[in-house]
Amino acid sequence: MTTAEQKAYLLNQLIAEFNAIPQPAKANWGKMNFNQMLEHLIESCKNASGDISFDSIHSPEERVPLMQGFLMTDKLFKPETKNAMMGEEPAPVMNEDTHALLNELQSQLNRFAARFENNQELLVRNPIFGDLNEELWTRLLYKHCIHHLHQFQPAI
Numbered sequence: 001m002t003t004a005e006q007k008a009y010l011l012n013q014l015i016a017e018f019n020a021i022p023q024p025a026k027a028n029w030g031k032m033n034f035n036q037m038l039e040h041l042i043e044s045c046k047n048a049s050g051d052i053s054f055d056s057i058h059s060p061e062e063r064v065p066l067m068q069g070f071l072m073t074d075k076l077f078k079p080e081t082k083n084a085m086m087g088e089e090p091a092p093v094m095n096e097d098t099h100a101l102l103n104e105l106q107s108q109l110n111r112f113a114a115r116f117e118n119n120q121e122l123l124v125r126n127p128i129f130g131d132l133n134e135e136l137w138t139r140l141l142y143k144h145c146i147h148h149l150h151q152f153q154p155a156i
Contacts, residue, residue: 001074003135006142011113014145015106018152023098025152029079032090037148038101039094040086044144045108047126048137049115054127058084064130071129071139077147085127112141 001009018038025034032040046052059067095101116122116134123131129140 001142003138007113007138010109010138010141010145014109014149015102017149018102018105021152022154027151028153028155030151032151033093034152035093035096035098035101036090037151038098038105039091041145041148042101042105042108044141045105045112048124048132048141049108049112050122050124051111054125056127057125057130058127059130067129068132068136071132071136071143076143076150079147079151081147083128109141112137 021034023034027033027037043052047054057064116137120134123133124137125131126137126140129136132140
């Protein structure tokens with residue numbers, strides 16, 4: 001899938017996919033519940049748009065080009081992939097309103113797209129993958145969102 005197709009999916013289809021998951025949703029893996037996962041994705045989008053910033057990169061410097069290379073592949077994150085920025089236990093739920101969280105996720109995805117639309121040269125630091133442009137951020141957000149979509153989609 002091209003980066004443009006991934007961006008279109010994030011902006012136009014992702015929320016419908018999450019809405020199609022019967023509630024209460026049971027995770028296929030991991031410790032987060034559905035709303036914790038949505039809040040986690042919202043935070044990722046805030047990082048992508050630069051609303052949450054990081055001063056340092058927590059990955060070894062020599063690994064960052066390889067990790068960014070992974071973003072350019074069609075490979076997805078594996079189930080149970082650990083996020084080095086998260087503790088063993090997920091953060092407590094801040095908002096129990098799933099509908100409101102889905103609306104906020106859509107809003108943050110739109111904000112991300114608008115932020116880069118107005119500045120094609122923008123680089124925004126991800127604490128794991130380093131300084132990313134729009135293409136790399138789009139690919140990371142796509143992989144991240146699909147990973148968590150699969151975490152909660154019912155088995156077929």
